[in-house]
Amino acid sequence: MRLSQSFLPVLKESPAGAEVASHKLMLQAGLIRQTSSGIYAWLPLGNRVLRKIEQIVREEQDRVGQEILMPTIQPADLWKESGRYDAYGPEMLRINDRHGREMLYGPTNEDMVTALFRDDVKSYRELPRMLYHIQWKFRDEVRPRFGVMRGREFLMKDAYSFDLDEAGAKISYYRQLLAYLRTFRRMGIRAVPMQADSGPIGGKLSHEFVVLAPSGESEVFYDGKIEEVDLEREGLSYDDAEALEALFREATGVYARTDETHEERYWDAVPAERQRTGRGIEVGHIFYFGIRYSEAMGLKVSGPDGTMLVPHMGSYGIGVSRLVGAIIEASHDDNGIVWPEAVAPYKVGIVTMRADDADTVAAAERIYAALGEAGVEALYDDRDERGGVKLGGMDLMGLPWQVVIGPRGLKDGVVEVKNRKSGEREQLTIEDAIAKLSA
RNA sequence: CGGGGAGUGGCGCAGCCUGGUAGCGCAUCUGCUUUGGGAGCAGAGGGUCGCAGGUUCGAAUCCUGUCUCCCCGACCA
Numbered sequence: 001m002r003l004s005q006s007f008l009p010v011l012k013e014s015p016a017g018a019e020v021a022s023h024k025l026m027l028q029a030g031l032i033r034q035t036s037s038g039i040y041a042w043l044p045l046g047n048r049v050l051r052k053i054e055q056i057v058r059e060e061q062d063r064v065g066q067e068i069l070m071p072t073i074q075p076a077d078l079w080k081e082s083g084r085y086d087a088y089g090p091e092m093l094r095i096n097d098r099h100g101r102e103m104l105y106g107p108t109n110e111d112m113v114t115a116l117f118r119d120d121v122k123s124y125r126e127l128p129r130m131l132y133h134i135q136w137k138f139r140d141e142v143r144p145r146f147g148v149m150r151g152r153e154f155l156m157k158d159a160y161s162f163d164l165d166e167a168g169a170k171i172s173y174y175r176q177l178l179a180y181l182r183t184f185r186r187m188g189i190r191a192v193p194m195q196a197d198s199g200p201i202g203g204k205l206s207h208e209f210v211v212l213a214p215s216g217e218s219e220v221f222y223d224g225k226i227e228e229v230d231l232e233r234e235g236l237s238y239d240d241a242e243a244l245e246a247l248f249r250e251a252t253g254v255y256a257r258t259d260e261t262h263e264e265r266y267w268d269a270v271p272a273e274r275q276r277t278g279r280g281i282e283v284g285h286i287f288y289f290g291i292r293y294s295e296a297m298g299l300k301v302s303g304p305d306g307t308m309l310v311p312h313m314g315s316y317g318i319g320v321s322r323l324v325g326a327i328i329e330a331s332h333d334d335n336g337i338v339w340p341e342a343v344a345p346y347k348v349g350i351v352t353m354r355a356d357d358a359d360t361v362a363a364a365e366r367i368y369a370a371l372g373e374a375g376v377e378a379l380y381d382d383r384d385e386r387g388g389v390k391l392g393g394m395d396l397m398g399l400p401w402q403v404v405i406g407p408r409g410l411k412d413g414v415v416e417v418k419n420r421k422s423g424e425r426e427q428l429t430i431e432d433a434i435a436k437l438s439a
Numbered sequence: 440c441g442g443g444g445a446g447u448g449g450c451g452c453a454g455c456c457u458g459g460u461a462g463c464g465c466a467u468c469u470g471c472u473u474u475g476g477g478a479g480c481a482g483a484g485g486g487u488c489g490c491a492g493g494u495u496c497g498a499a500u501c502c503u504g505u506c507u508c509c510c511c512g513a514c515c516a
Binding site: 208282317408416 | 449
């Protein structure tokens with residue numbers, strides 16, 4: 001993409017009203033704009049990141065489940081069936097349609113997915129199943145803050161498992177645990193599974209996935225031993241129940257809790273040199289809650305012996321839009337965002353130091369075209385701006401690689417390739433630069 | 440929901456206390472000079488001061504109401 005043709009409003013000054021780094025940087029680098037308290041429009045740059053994260057989540061979820069898409073607007077009756085309509089409180093946005101029917105903007109989808117499943121699944125032969133969708137949710141938070149990390153409207157992946165019994169449900173839980181570990185790893189961040197409260201959804205088994213960042217919302221305590229465990233298990237098959245259970249024991253067997261569930265007596269048992277504390281941002285949450293919804297909503301299937309069975313369920317959420325902020329919290333510096341390559345809006349930023357120099361422009365065009373042919377996503381700053389402005393903008397936007405082209409280098413036949421994260425610069429010929437960035 | 444604060448050109452702010460018809464920086468536009476880490480000079484455009492009432496000869500400024508946004512806390516994917 002050419003910057004001269006982009007809608008990419010970068011602010012020179014840090015906007016008022018933003019407290020945490022990710023919020024400031026997202027506004028400043030032109031990723032989002034607020035439209036109401038806790039509600040944001042995603043501009044091109046932010047939207048690209050959001051889509052990349054969404055796609056990674058989708059690919060990993062497709063290995064354990066099937067994607068569906070449920071509506072944002074739900075009928076209140078569904079929630080009355082599960083008994084949650086009154087329980088949920090003012091966080092739920094309730095609306096009436098023109099006929100006065102009670103509707104709501106879904107804060108989550110357990111009720112709806114249970115009804116959908118109940119209406120069509122009648123036999124034990126059709127279990128287990130895992131369904132997920134990636135959809136916008138709305139929770140009318142009393143006090144939205146921290147930009148997209150605590151918005152009212154947010155994009156979330158939520159998956160739902162249906163199993164014949166508790167043993168099966170646990171396998172589903174383990175599968176999601178592994179899927180989550182792999183998902184976050186692919187995004188270039190470390191998310192530690194921590195024992196959690198099951199909260200208002202209610203449940204028996206529950207873990208939060210927490211990204212460590214100084215500005216995190218909750219305090220976390222964990223045993224450093226978890227850093228040594230290879231949690232993603234490259235070769236591990238989702239069909240290997242025993243190995244999954246072993247992974248679960250290993251991943252959750254060490255002490256790792258947020259301040260909500262922290263208990264000194266267990267903490268004290270962790271060797272002092274391995275005690276790690278810090279702050280964390282919750283980016284995912286997995287629950288096993290048994291028959292809470294299936295029972296309330298009349299979901300049952302015929303068992304092998306003709307008796308009716310009530311399926312055990314679990315739900316598994318990932319805050320997709322929140323992750324955009326969380327990743328920035330975990331990866332930025334004084335100059336701006338530092339995107340992990342997997343979620344960067346573009347891999348390469350191309351900068352011409354002198355837009356009035358024909359050789360410089362020709363070299364930039366050549367590199368831009370070559371990267372395009374190689375399928376490398378590049379943002380080409382072809383504006384007639386001073387070099388410093390462009391370099392500052394590139395650092396702010398945080399693209400993993402920058403190619404800086406100017407007469408000074410071209411005189412010696414080279415361009416500069418800079419790594420945003422390490423700051424390392426290399427002088428390469430145009431061809432070498434193209435080859436390096438296309439790799 | 441309790442406590443606090445703010446709404447003034449696109450962005451960031453001053454002016455308000457002590458009413459007299461709106462200003463600064465950045466951005467934008469034009470011209471010239473510049474050009475390897477956020478250029479300089481000259482000129483120009485752009486605001487019914489959140490909204491509604493009220494007081495007054497006169498309101499951005501004082502009073503009342505209202506809406507919105509932000510911060511601390513409680514709450515939360």
